[in-house]
Amino acid sequence: MKKLAFAAALAFSAFSGAALAESMTVYKSPTCGCCAEWIKIMEKKGHDVKIKHPFNLKSTKKDLGLPMQLESCHTTVIDGYLFEGHIPERDILAFLANPPEGAMGLAVPGMPQMSPGMAPRNKAYSGFKVIGFDKAGKLTLVNQY
């Protein structure tokens, strides 16, 4: 019985691992290098990334409903939620595991030096905020590095 329980636990962990992988669409400019670095991190974590290069990135962001003061370079869509800029993967997963009522997504505005896709590898993230935004246009502090 012990063996069976162990096998079941293994099977469960394999399943939950697969469930964590997200399918995402990233809107970016072809001239954006740090966007590509952020995408590499997401792919390495096992997520399925589709890349789109819209003709007018700014109007795409507006159409998706991003509060424009939170603008960064790339905009990611997962399950209808928006993730703007260089957000650490763990904050995205935590959000998706339990999206707040009325939430639209998360943003790391601008181009913080020590954020994923910007910071040198193996360096701690620091010096930026992860901001939540909702359908009513309300912004909240979700995390701070």
Next chain:
Amino acid sequence: MKTAPLTYALWLSCLIGSLAFAEDPTVGRELYKVAGGYGCGVCHGPVANGGGQAGGPIRGATREQFDKALAEQPTMKLLVNALDEQNLSDLSSYLMLLADMPLVELTFDDVSWTITQAPINQDQIVQFVLFNDGFSDLQVDLTGFGLDEVTIAPMDTAIVEWVAVAGSYFLPDDSLLVVSDQAVCVH
């Protein structure tokens, strides 16, 4: 009358010539907002002030520095094909124009102000960069400068320009902004 078409042709070529080679900072300012699809401000701040972003301030960057960055810096290299010669001239002239505008940066984080200011002389055009780094609307009273009160949404930035008049003015944290009565010679 025979010379008329020639005169017209000359005038036209001058016009085209001036259109093709003139540097236009107002065109540069608009390009600054959209270059590369995301705009320069994402990395360099809304008015090339840095704004705490990775690219840092580039006010007053020369065309030479611009070309060097496009040739050498990994992020800038990717923009080479997105900007033509005219774009570079226009952007460059905008950055040079900004160099003559003293910057006063005011950031409020729901608790306190962080303010930095450049030396200011009479008649210079000052750029106030007001960043609301907090989560409620921010009202800033600029009536002491003869300007309207501004309301700034959370995480938003307002850029307000003011033609400096010699004197002392209170800033929102009760520190003083002093405008010297010495006029500066621009270039």
